[in-house]
Amino acid sequence: MSLNSGYRVALVGNPNSGKTALFNQLTGLNQKVSNYPGITVEKKTGRGLFPGGESFQVMDLPGTYSLVPDSLDEQIVADQFLAWSLGSDPPDVLVAVVDTSNLRRNLLLVTQCLELGLPVVLALNMMDRVRRKVTADQVEHLRRALGAAGAVPVVAVKGEGLDQLLAVVEETVRKRPRPTPLYFGLKKPVWEDLVHFGTSALGWSPVWSQALAVRLVGKEDFLSGIVIPHLADRDPAEVDRLRSTLASVRDQVPNWRSILAGDARHRYEQIDRILAETGWSEAQPHLVRSRSERIDAV
Ligand SMILES: Nc1nc2c(ncn2[C@@H]2O[C@H](COP(=O)(O)OP(=O)(O)O)[C@@H](O)[C@H]2O)c(=O)[nH]1
């Protein structure tokens, strides 16, 4: 094993997108299953081999629809992203496992993942279920429109496309691209103070700060339940400043409870635009309404 074989790959995706199928293909029998501390959610890690012969570590994160968590599994993923964004040992690449037979809904999470600023490779899974042929040009267009480092069609259960996926992931971790992430969510001047707090006090990128500002304003317990536990070693005065900045922003946004629905709508508008541009929408056998849309409709 060579000295720089410590590459780390994290698999992220919606429940049933094929993360475990892909994880099994990548790792074979080199797997370790444990639990997250204190809870019964499985934590899976394993080792895989790149075509060049170097090994890498892969972690299979719990399935999630969104980085705005509604369940314990989802909270684990949101927590993990937050820890990474505060400097705790981020992986070299995120592999976003996407069910292409349900592309629109799956891309909601992808837009959120891309905003973190780590390189993202899309594993466009379930290609055997997509009725119309998807061309390499369409795949490339989708990759570019989202700002992903790579995009590879695969059929995880059959191992199809795995060699190419591994080659793209290997190239990505070797080149260490610093992506300039695009922001896909809602943007309002009134939470500019929160965005500024993210960039100046927490060291977040402008895009990640925007994404987190919306979640802080729109989700009742996001600050106390998700963010503050990660700020235990920070100056308490700074945490107080964050609390009061959030309180004053909410005072100016009387409808703050509905902005997450607006954020999801905004993301879907952009996803629809990208899918229309690429011609992917025609390749969709069915469009299932997503959880966020159902929430919107309430
Ligand atoms: N047709 C098809 N089924 C797949 C593919 N990948 C995974 N599956 C199936 O989809 C279901 C969910 O896969 P799983 O790996 O458990 O998803 P996870 O919840 O993301 O870990 C399982 O029944 C898999 O056998 C694929 O590429 N094509």
Ligand SMILES: [Mg+2]
């Ligand atoms: Mg799984």
